[in-house]
Amino acid sequence: MTDESQVARSADDMVAEADTGARNPSIAWQAKLIIGTCIVWSLFQLYIASKLPGVIAQSTGMNIFANIVAQARFVHLAFAIMLATLAFPLTSSAPKDRIPAYDWALVILGVASCLYLVVFRFQIADRPGLWSTSDITMSAIGMCVLMISVYRSLGLPLVIIASSFVLFAFFGGYSEWARNITNYGGASLSKALGHYWMQTEGVFGVALGVSTTMIFLFVLFGALLDRAGGGNWFIKVAIALLGALRGGPAKASVLSSMMTGMISGSSIANTVTTGTFTIPLMKRIGFPAEKAGAVEVASSTNGQLTPPVMGAAAFLMVEYVNIPYIDVVKHAFLPAVISYIALLYIVHLESLKMGLEGLKKEGRKIGVIMIMILFLSGFIFLGICTFLMIGLRAILDPVMGDSIYAAVALVAVMYVFLVAVAARYPDLEMDDPNAPVPAAPRLTPTLLGGLYFALPIFILVWNLMVRTEHLERLSPALSAFWATIFMIVVALTHRPLKAFFRGEGHAAETVAGWGDFVQGLILGARNMIGIGVATGAAGIIVGTISLTGAHQVIGQVIETIAGGNLIILLLLVAVLSLILGMGLPTTANYIVVSSLMAPVIVSVGAQSGLIVPLIAVHMFVFYFGILADDTPPVGLAAYAAAAISRGDPIKTGIQGFGYDIRTALLPFLFIFNTDLLLIDVGFAKAILVFFIALIAMLIFAAATQGYFIAKSRKWESAALLFIAFMLFRPDFFLDQVSAKYTAAEGPAGISLMGEAPNDQLVRLTVAGPDFDTAIVRPTTITVPAINGDAMAALQAQGLTVMEEDGKLLLEEPFPGTPHFGTIGSEYDYYGDDPVVVTMVQVENERMPKELFFIPALLLLLGVVMIQRPRATQPAF
Template identity: 85%
Template structure:
């Protein structure tokens, strides 16, 4: 027990050092200052997300209430810098029990340089680009303080990376090679600093704006939910549902980490929150320390893949890819579900190999079939409820108009009813994982005892995703605001209400509820410190790119190394993401790598004839950024898990990465098979894609574990890999036996295009001189065909095609048309060498690629028949 307490303390210290700050001042006023600043930041974020600023501005005539929303980015970063300075010691030798004098100086400078942009906003607006001496001085001080804040809260790597980009802005113009690629001749000290600090193209750019308006609210929502007891309820429900199965605690770890990961932005905090309970249980049933920690690490890092929060990357993708939030969720959903089910299967195979059992459980044991029935019943029940609520909302529309009062009444009735039901059962309390005879709790009282915690999550997802003819979806920021307000009500009232229904005194319960609420405000703000300064520092990188075109230099280096081969390029980008992710938080890593490499991947793919959707590239980068959290030797989540398991952190990271190989496979698959991202996939096909992809991923997991029904021989492992490939990429096999495209060149290409069915995708291979280098290079674009009317098909896309000497010459696309970004800015349309359409491709009518599933499944049946006689224990 003493070892467990010590390990929990070590893990909590690691979370503090990495996420929330390790300083704990002994002076009461200093501690209260940190706590008060956290509370003030959370309240400020709720205030600007509400309608109060507008109401107060109209009621008082004071525009300051409305203007503060427009200036929120500056205040947001001021809070982040202040808390980073107060909560994180600058050096390992710096005092942790007090705030030294130099930190007070940094607080004043950091807050002052941010608020300078608020106080003097009108004067700054009157001199855009003509920065005064004070502007430049403030910018220089602000940049230095931001770098120091990043260093103390996130470490040196992001400081080094951002510093390299700043150096390029100042000195990149001296490199003739860089000038030839980017046409960047350098920037003066004042121009660069003003670009970074005085405008919204650098530090205060898109990333910090998303952090201000959306990320904070989702993190705060998760923090209040956890403080109120929702995180504990997730864990107990997972243990009640899966704990009695073979290797049950490990399976419960996967499920609980997925549920908490939906609303948590931190792999490390997720590891400690669920791992404190599940890791000791895994060790008790026979998991070695390293494997117990690795299961928790793989589960917790993958939590950031799960919508709706996705470690804050979902909201950044909305801005960078320029698609609606609901589309990001749709694209992310299937890979996340497949990844988690595959991890459950890996845990099951590990349990089979070690001959492990589950926890004891009172009452009837739930078997795998029953869990499947419950899952499908839950999905059907939620679907029925969704349509009933939509119908009810439409019926009440004339009475509710545009107000939210009807929805508030419905939620209030549901909440009070569920709390009343929960009061009939004991409170959901965390058991001691080191109890002499650990047992899984019963599902019914556990589920019902905290089911009201699901209401704010339901409200959040409802507002984000549900739309009728008369009811529009809310924005992510407004959805998070209302869900957070509902969660605050629950945190304040659920304990007193249960006490009231039980006939007990409510005074102590009301005080506990207030403590949960305040603790959630504090935890939410402290969890945002690293994200706040990271998005500011990432803005430096994005600002350098917009100022200098630095991404072209890095892109050309990696493109040259890859030799124009898309697969090699993807491997290099994956390695780059893993390396950067060892020292950067996931959000910052995603911003950096996607800004640098997303255009390169799309460009190289187009040159090799593969049109890669931008969302697929961003998801690719994001997945590998997440995997860095368990990649040795720096994966912090692995160190946190090892602190609890008392295992070796390096081996824990290695084993965790081995479990995550299936997650590393998915990004490569959905680059080449966008069906996995549900791009242009209907409902029925989506169901088929899910089951086939899930089967393939489970077989891949079995191959990597060397165990299917029995321990696999080498040729059986190879066969499982082949089957998985055939299920994942049937189009690759189809391409080997049947030409995918009908191809034509010159005038015949126009004839081929005119004969294509209306709406069918037509691929144009374009070739011409690169705008920057003048070298001839190809690319591929797609446009929908209009049967018999090629001129309209081209003009609808902003393209003008002229036939001359048997060639199809292409004019510069019109600004604002679909292909202006991909062609108009990449090719020199006014040089001596014209830009031409070298060939047109239209997809042939071929037999369905799904026919290749038949030999794959027959081969799978053969593996089952071979292995079944060797099976020494039941499969479940």
């Protein structure tokens, strides 16, 4: 066996151990059972996502076919537990070539405890809260087997965290301190286990529901696309586009990882998929092993930030933040694009510092300016195509109406045409990265040779984002379902169709296409094992919070340590996310930290006078959960990259985290500058925000790399950091020269509110005794002004204010009113200290904050002029 094949095998083994299961039974029927279970699970998920259950139930009169959709969470977890037990050895010394007897026992117990909820669902529904002995027994068995499944597929950290919350549920009532904060007196065995297992508040809660209805379909879609050759096409296009530039393979690694990350939920699998080819190429042109691995790690981990899929956490945000999926994509788009362009720039600076060149390429080379235009215009092109498609759809609406058949016919014609075009070019085979003289392929034949792979992604994005008169946007689940169905068609037909157009025999290609389809079903299910059990275990944590109010305890500890300082709190949450993320997958990390800390960040921000949108907090947690994948000493993506590069995994992780500093900066920025998340930002301003934020991030990257046009002096790096801050936070400097708000207290505050323009947000600072601690604390809310009538504006928000002794007393808001969740349930309105509106603030008319871009850009020009004489090589 060659050294290269050993390296590839080591990396693949790491992916198997971390993502898909390391057991490979030598006994034929056991291996077939694992494969068959994977196939059945994938087909089951497609079945429940389709309309077939309802159609079959209506035609046969058998309600079991319709009810299976309602019971899908239980079946989903049963598959996940079964495959986790069969595919992952319990310990490192457990047999990998066979399934031992104790695993068969665990399979039977785990599946039975899940299907118990399906078989006896009517009897369980008749005794809510009055759980029988068999209910409690099956719940205890299910919890234990689930924990074992989590341990064998994800390791010990999530088991420890989930177990800690279970212990708190049983024994938290014995702590006087915790009892005073949460008013929780403890739970009996029956109550706790029933809460966790017998209803949808614990294991089978929102997280597992999202895994069942959405995440699986997106993961299956990505697996089918990769097995059909889409992943290879992404890599080849990236190499063709960027490979001949300075440090080209590293830049291609960034671009291909971004494209692969759009449909991949695993940073480790992304690292191995693209890194197997790009890391050896980076080493051949002069990158050290650790830096080559670090580039791939930074690129692959950030792939989960890239819309439209964004791993699994994006779908959970839809449920937790309660906003449409299209809004999650909109908020995530700008930071992801800026982050990737900045990483391309970091790679370019590294290449400059090392004096590296790119790959050889036949024919005309594309200049760097053209590359930048193509890269930026790519997003503009997508927008233009979307508007053109909307226009085309509007023209066809009178003919097509609500019918889907014309749309299917149109897509089918486009697909056959693109396959016919691809048939004119050689198939996209993966080149040998260890070839003596690797060369970058030509762009045109590479792009056209697999352009039909973009159609399923286009269908996915179209269904998620485009709405017309007759057709509403589809849900994420339905969008993924139809994209997956089309991807299945592509996997089955693209090979025989190309053979047909080339006039070759297509029997062998048909068999190969069928093999791609089956392997995609298997890979999709195996990639879901860890996510399935992780969302079940994370449900234990969420269930404990709903049962006990544990987040208040943890939140108060973190808040006390932070001392009410939002910056310190954010740093603590970032560190917590990184630490937990070292042992948890991104999805579980996001669920845990967002459940515990999101309300605390919003609350502390409000106490500090900063209104932090909930989506910004969830994105903050999500970003740092992803960064944990390359954080030493545990970052598994760094170990996977080191297995390919033969570098030191710790040094690879440290270097990768160094490249990701720019990504770590973004969450802090969009907490304080929500323009980056395109919150309440129009199209024209969004363009300005994009370019200014991009320039600022590139400047920040140059400062952290110590190289701009030439090697930077320390004061030049400091100046670049200052410029980046001016561009990111112009409002900070504006606040120093002009007060942002006019403030008033008492009755004068009502008069001030009455002077505010219609619909302008007026800030109210409310102070009162905390419901749990009786400590008087402030918080800030916003109220839209209404035609100069302050009382009408307050009443429209469900707020009643009375003037007494020069104070504005606030009555308790009714449940269901806009601010009940922020000030209604948080304050004690019947204590000795009243709840009062202490201050009213109305924003002033000020100069545009964008004026501070001018001195920042002039200062940047000065740095350029100072460094230019010291430049020893062209900038590109």
